[in-house]
Amino acid sequence: MTNDAPTKSALVVDDMSVMRRSVANLLRSQGFAPVDEVSSGPDALNQIAAAGGYDLVISDWNMDPMTGLEVLTTLKSDDRFQAVTFILMTAEPSPEKQAAAEAAGVSGFLVKPFSASDLNSEIERVFGET
Numbered sequence: 001m002t003n004d005a006p007t008k009s010a011l012v013v014d015d016m017s018v019m020r021r022s023v024a025n026l027l028r029s030q031g032f033a034p035v036d037e038v039s040s041g042p043d044a045l046n047q048i049a050a051a052g053g054y055d056l057v058i059s060d061w062n063m064d065p066m067t068g069l070e071v072l073t074t075l076k077s078d079d080r081f082q083a084v085t086f087i088l089m090t091a092e093p094s095p096e097k098q099a100a101a102e103a104a105g106v107s108g109f110l111v112k113p114f115s116a117s118d119l120n121s122e123i124e125r126v127f128g129e130t
Contacts, residue, residue, distance in 0.1 A: 008055035008127075010035045013044040013071065014089070015063045019112075023058055023089075026116050030123060032056065041066025045074055053081050056123070058110070061090035061097070069101055076105040085126050089114075 010032040014020040017039070024035045036051070038044050041063055048054060057075070059068035068088050075081045088101050091112040098109065107126040110118060 007031065007033050009033070009051070010056040010058065011044060011047060011051075011054045012037045013039075013041065013057065013059035013063070013068065015039050015060060019060070019089075023119065026119050027056075027058075027123075029116075030120060040064075041068070041071040044071050048075065048081060048084075053084055056085045056087070056126075058087045058089060061088050062092070069097075069104060072101065072106055073104045087122060087126065 008031075010027045012020050012024045012027065012035065014023070020037045020039065024037050027035045036047060038047050041059075042065065044057070044059065048057070057071075059071050061068040072086050072088065075084060075086065082105070085107045086105070087108040087110060088106050089110045089112055090097065093109065093111050101109070108122045110122055
């Protein structure tokens with residue numbers, strides 16, 4: 001994000017606290033605010049509803065009891081949140097996973113492990129910034 005861009009809110013969803021904190025800190029350094037963090041899919045849905053939505057949700061794919069794909073599908077089925085930009089993170093990319101996520105309305109993907117530069121590039125891509 002550019003410094004003169006309006007502030008965008010973000011939610012990071014990951015069951016691993018180190019990854020959650022790392023992504024949240026990278027988003028803050030890019031100017032996102034507020035940046036909230038939760039550790040599960042159900043917590044994500046509750047937080048999104050409580051906040052009235054986010055500009056960006058970045059979620060891990062592999063979580064229990066609800067996967068990132070299930071969070072995405074549930075979110076996109078709610079008219080209030082269909083416009084939310086949603087990036088899925090996974091350490092196990094496959095064409096099948098990508099197709100399922102695209103069918104559910106995902107905005108982008110990050111393959112773990114990824115660098116700050118990878119995250120920045122994907123954010124710029126999904127928000128249409130250069």
